[in-house]
Amino acid sequence: MINRIRMVLSGSGGQGVITAAIILAEAAVIYEGLNATQAQSYGAAARGGATRSDIIISDQEINFPEVTQPNILVCLTQEAYNTYSSIIRPGGTLLTDKRFVQLTSKVDAKQIELPMYETVMEKIGKPVVFNICVLGALIGITEVLKPQSVMAAVADRVPKDFLTMNNRAFDLGLVLGGQFRR
């Protein structure tokens, strides 16, 4: 595994982008003994506004917490895609959801479009777990962390009654992403 992974998760407020980012970084720190930082652009606008969260995971010390060129970029809205697709590190991975993003240009990266939202709505019917499905897909594709580490971090943050639903969403994502394992 590379010793430093830089990720940017982007989308719009309310999609759970920040929560997903926190869960991912927390899983790395608590359940895999790695170092991780999670930072976010923070403004007056939250719901509906563009959001971005930077995550760095490493087995070494992390100082500068911002990501300039992500290895892994997730864009969950067209606006996020238009804004950030160009910053991806050459050879990196770009993950988008067909329902929200239409790819307009080719970048020097592996571009993966997955029907995450559609799958969640079809199989679970609750858009609230969309972000957890995205996390599953991300892990399925990149294998950055062990799925059980991320699930344990989800369990720490999600109310007990909703855990089964979140587990299902994660598994759906894992399967979707698994087809594109790097």
Next chain:
Amino acid sequence: MPKNIRFVQGNEACVEGALYAGLDFYAGYPITPSTEIAELLSERLPERGGKFIQMEDEIASMCAIIGASLTGKKVMTATSGPGFSLKQEAIGYACMAEIPCVIANVQRGGPSTGNPTHVSQGDINQARWGTHGDHSIIALTASNHQDVFKMTVDAFNMAETYRTPVVLLFDEVVGHMREKLIVPEKGELEIVDRLRTSVAKDVDYHPYLPREDGRLPMSDFGGEHRYNVTGLFHDMWGFPSNNPKIVSGLLRHLVDKIDNNVQAITRYKEHCLEGAEYILVSYGSSARSAIHLAQNRRSKGEKIGVLELQSLWPFPVELVKEKCAGAKAVLVVEMNMGQVLTQVKAAVKNPDRVFLANRIDGKLITPSDIKQLLRVIQGRGV
């Protein structure tokens, strides 16, 4: 894996540090980017029998913690620039009446309401001279969550040791970003408790009569002794006095008790500093970028090091002078117009070889921002 491992915001690390140090009482008025401190303490303090109170404003919050401290509690408030301005009068009162208290200022862009959700380090001088009149003050800072915790504990310890307000100067980036924190076990870090008087009940207690070692034992206000507390110059009973000897004696004491202990108060870290030709002096979140750059350039053979300051007031003049003595150039990396730069220039032998690498647009200064300036100074073009 240590069981106390956490993944938290810097503000939460501050809360954990405060609770570890024995915080009993918090009064505050929430303000971005410090709000999480109040939010978390509103839950955590009552759980362990402490008191949390949201006051009507920052002035009242500061006054409330002063009162609570006098009754024997370990106290704290948290704020950001605009609130820090409002607290200044009462901070001066705490300096004068020698009341231990901790004020966390999670800095955002100023002046005025400024740039609420973005980072800045513009309150360094305000921490020193925000309140009027000659006085000294202690201000600590940190660049990562483990150090936020440690500096918060140190702040409470120093407040008790020197009977003074201590300012924690954090910033939005450190306050809001999340990273690992390992909460130390009980007993791992030293905790300084309130020095209480041994004078028995109903025996005359002089609140401002120093012991042989210069320290002033306190008596919980409202408890066993009656005494006066004032913001006026005062005698050993705490009663107002304009006797020239008392006035000058007290003022010297207020300054000397801190300035004569610079060495004991100084907190710093070195990164790649040995044999460094170019030294980056930095603190808080901007130090993260400086360290990133230094480690990166070191691996390429460039002799760049970082002196990370964790105590800004009293300014560690001798330390900066000594560490920077052999440097070809010194860059002060900060997010203001050069507040620590001025101090560094005054401390070193060659002030004309001290430069400012700053950013003042609400964005975290980046390693490449620093690198660009460094290249110019090194004569390697732009």
